[in-house]
Amino acid sequence: INLRTVYAFAREMYPKTSKETIQYGTAGFRGKAEFLDSVMFRMGVLATLRSRYRGGSVIGVMITASHNPEPDNGVKLVDPKGEMLEASWEAIATDLVNVSDQELEQQVAKIIKDNNIDVTTSSQVFVGMDNRYHSPRLLKAVADGVIALKGNVKEYGIVTTPMLHYFVVAANTKEAYGKPTEEGYYDKLIKAFELLRNGRLENGNYRNSIIYDGANGVGARKMLQFIKRMKGSLNVTVINQGIGVGKINEDCGADYVKVQQRPPKSMPEDVKPYTRCVSVDGDADRVVYFFTDDKGEFHLLDGDRIATLVAGYLMELVTQSEISLRLGLVQTAYANGASTDYIVDQLKFPVSCVPTGVKHLHHKALEYDIGVYFEANGHGTIVFSDNAKATIAQVAQTKESAKTLLLLIDLINETVGDAISDMLLVETILNHKGWDVQDWIASYNDLPNRQLKVKVQDRNVIETTDAERVCVKPEGLQTEINQVVANYKRGRAFVRPSGTEDVVRVYAEAATKEDTENLAYEVGLLVQ
Ligand code: NG1
Numbered sequence: 001i002n003l004r005t006v007y008a009f010a011r012e013m014y015p016k017t018s019k020e021t022i023q024y025g026t027a028g029f030r031g032k033a034e035f036l037d038s039v040m041f042r043m044g045v046l047a048t049l050r051s052r053y054r055g056g057s058v059i060g061v062m063i064t065a066s067h068n069p070e071p072d073n074g075v076k077l078v079d080p081k082g083e084m085l086e087a088s089w090e091a092i093a094t095d096l097v098n099v100s101d102q103e104l105e106q107q108v109a110k111i112i113k114d115n116n117i118d119v120t121t122s123s124q125v126f127v128g129m130d131n132r133y134h135s136p137r138l139l140k141a142v143a144d145g146v147i148a149l150k151g152n153v154k155e156y157g158i159v160t161t162p163m164l165h166y167f168v169v170a171a172n173t174k175e176a177y178g179k180p181t182e183e184g185y186y187d188k189l190i191k192a193f194e195l196l197r198n199g200r201l202e203n204g205n206y207r208n209s210i211i212y213d214g215a216n217g218v219g220a221r222k223m224l225q226f227i228k229r230m231k232g233s234l235n236v237t238v239i240n241q242g243i244g245v246g247k248i249n250e251d252c253g254a255d256y257v258k259v260q261q262r263p264p265k266s267m268p269e270d271v272k273p274y275t276r277c278v279s280v281d282g283d284a285d286r287v288v289y290f291f292t293d294d295k296g297e298f299h300l301l302d303g304d305r306i307a308t309l310v311a312g313y314l315m316e317l318v319t320q321s322e323i324s325l326r327l328g329l330v331q332t333a334y335a336n337g338a339s340t341d342y343i344v345d346q347l348k349f350p351v352s353c354v355p356t357g358v359k360h361l362h363h364k365a366l367e368y369d370i371g372v373y374f375e376a377n378g379h380g381t382i383v384f385s386d387n388a389k390a391t392i393a394q395v396a397q398t399k400e401s402a403k404t405l406l407l408l409i410d411l412i413n414e415t416v417g418d419a420i421s422d423m424l425l426v427e428t429i430l431n432h433k434g435w436d437v438q439d440w441i442a443s444y445n446d447l448p449n450r451q452l453k454v455k456v457q458d459r460n461v462i463e464t465t466d467a468e469r470v471c472v473k474p475e476g477l478q479t480e481i482n483q484v485v486a487n488y489k490r491g492r493a494f495v496r497p498s499g500t501e502d503v504v505r506v507y508a509e510a511a512t513k514e515d516t517e518n519l520a521y522e523v524g525l526l527v528q
Contacts, residue, residue, distance in 0.1 A: 210278055304339035
């Protein structure tokens with residue numbers, strides 16, 4: 001392989017136009033789409049090197065800026081088992097996208113040498129994108145990066161982030177996980193969902209229909225595909241489908257609903273109180289539920305609610321199956337304090353707290369036989385150890401509860417949080433329990449909470465520790481936060497720099513709504 005080709009490609013077609021240093025953040029590189037062509041080209045190069053480094057296993061590249069506004073885009077790499085790119089390679093990625101065009105050839109040579117990569121071996125990269133208008137252009141840049149190193153690239157076109165993760169794992173497990181095609185993905189999930197429903201579409205207070213906010217993104221398109229194939233096992237009305245003038249995530253989608261604590265735009269006018277509604281984000285890796293009561297008040301059922309619902313159900317099935325497995329739940333500092341109390345005190349489930357970003361949660365969850373992890377924003381899934389899978393499969397020969405567990409494993413996208421798979425899981429559990437949203441929300445009372453974004457000159461002056469709950473820099477800020485928090489009953493607040501947007505995030509919760517607003521405001525002032 002002639003590395004000159006890489007340089008020539010870069011200079012002619014994908015010159016680096018931004019002088020700003022960018023970091024591989026919480027979920028890869030993100031920024032304004034017009035500055036990302038060179039980043040994408042270089043990530044195509046890196047994915048090919050990573051595939052060769054991992055003995056030719058498939059590596060995924062997803063082009064999306066998830067919950068960010070429409071002008072933004074981004075890229076994240078998927079490792080062979082469907083997990084996020086290994087942390088040590090994040091630094092390699094950051095160095096590679098920040099060198100000048102002239103230094104590029106040398107930098108690629110350095111990666112090859114440092115990692116002992118045999119560039120003559122085969123490689124395979126899968127690429128997918130969300131439906132932002134600049135995604136196709138950026139996808140071509142990734143593919144050109146692969147081709148510059150004479151690698152193989154397979155383009156999946158417009159798919160959700162979790163679908164791409166699924167394709168990567170399915171291909172790397174030689175289809176043991178499923179077929180690495182769009183149909184393979186639908187088949188696997190729908191089959192498990194329908195077997196779990198077993199013809200019972202309604203039960204107790206559970207009704208078989210929902211309103212689904214697709215955030216004008218790829219999650220809307222794919223839900224329409226699910227509907228075509230589901231034969232009425234769930235009646236879904238899709239709003240914010242991404243047809244016409246609606247912009248991705250604008251006044252809709254899981255992030256908007258969670259942070260603004262209000263329904264998305266385009267809700268049907270005749271929607272009845274207590275109708276179960278779902279919002280996914282721009283690349284469909286997060287999901288939250290919500291409803292409006294008969295007084296018109298909005299209620300959110302977020303990732304913490306989903307985590308507690310799922311954890312409780314899994315615990316029930318494991319107990320009924322009389323198998324001994326280590327169960328655990330992983331949260332971040334954004335988890336509502338009331339949810340943590342409920343899990344620890346009522347469900348008796350071990351809980352751990354890790355820094356923001358699914359890669360941290362996923363990693364921790366792997367320490368359990370059944371690890372449930374969710375961010376409060378609705379991003380999460382469940383992972384099962386090989387030991388758990390083998391034990392469950394054995395017991396399933398005689399026990400119904402273990403058979404149900406096996407079907408749940410098929411329904412769950414273990415590779416990464418998957419809004420659609422998570423939604424089908426929640427629907428399965430609510431149906432089993434005969435619950436509607438009122439039953440679900442009654443399991444515990446959320447503490448009122450508020451998130452703020454504060455623009456500062458350099459967000460990275462803020463450094464944190466203890467899973468981001470304590471601020472260590474600038475010095476003295478944590479003491480000031482503590483003093484403010486002490487004035488509020490059940491008060492808790494923390495600050496951290498965002499890894500996906502140029503802001504500092506402030507989180508506050510307290511006993512009343514008014515206190516929460518005041519606490520968030522006061523802490524926000526300390527940051528400015
Ligand atoms: P940042 O911008 O680092 O807070 C946000 C979310 C994360 C995660 C990533 C990736 C919050 C508070 N933060 O990260 O949980 O989902 O985006 O999309 O929701």
